[in-house]
Amino acid sequence: MMSVSRRSLWLRMIYALCLLGATYNHLLIVAEYDWGWDYGGLPVFVTTFWTALTLIDPLAIVLLFVRPxxxxxxxxxxxxxxxxxxxxxxxxxxxxxxxxxxxVCFLIFVVCTWRMAAQYRASPR
Structure with missing residues (x-):
């Protein structure tokens, strides 16, 4: 049986890989269209959120390992x-x-596993 910390780490690594893929997509969009692109005329709240994910997704990746x-x-x-x-x-x-x-599949996965992923226990020194 896998320990709680190991299971948590594996789940957080899966989350991080998914967020890394999303970050890559957002970076491609920013590289091609710049930070202020309106995605073909979508409302500001949508475009602001989508563009902000370029920075928020990597922040989440870091936090998954620094502050699980x-x-x-x-x-x-x-x-x-x-x-x-x-x-x-x-x-x-x-x-x-x-x-x-x-x-939607990633949302379902995270909703079903977030408690387990958050059960991080630091190794005793």
Whole structure:
């Protein structure tokens, strides 16, 4: 049986890999269109959030390993808000279904595992 700390680490590494992929996508968009792009005319609250993820996702990655509980909570908040905003965008404007479903799957995974991922115990020295 895997220890609580090891299970937590594996889950946080999965979260970090997913956030790293998202960071890469946001960086590509910023590199191509700059920080102020409106994503083809979407509302400011949507574009501001999506662009801010370029910085917030890497922050969550760092926190997942430096302050595990905080990183887990931030990851849960990021994906919950992202799916909520993307749901609204999908309803109002349409959205790439494959990308949206991947985000929903990640949300479900994080919701089902966040407590276990946050059960970090530092190794005794």
């Amino acid at each position: 509980r905080g990183g887990v909570i931030l990851t849960l908040a990021i994906i919950a808000v992202d799916v909520a905003i993307n749901s609204w965008v999908a309803w109002r404007y349409g959205i790439d279904l494959a990308t949206f479903l991947a985000q």
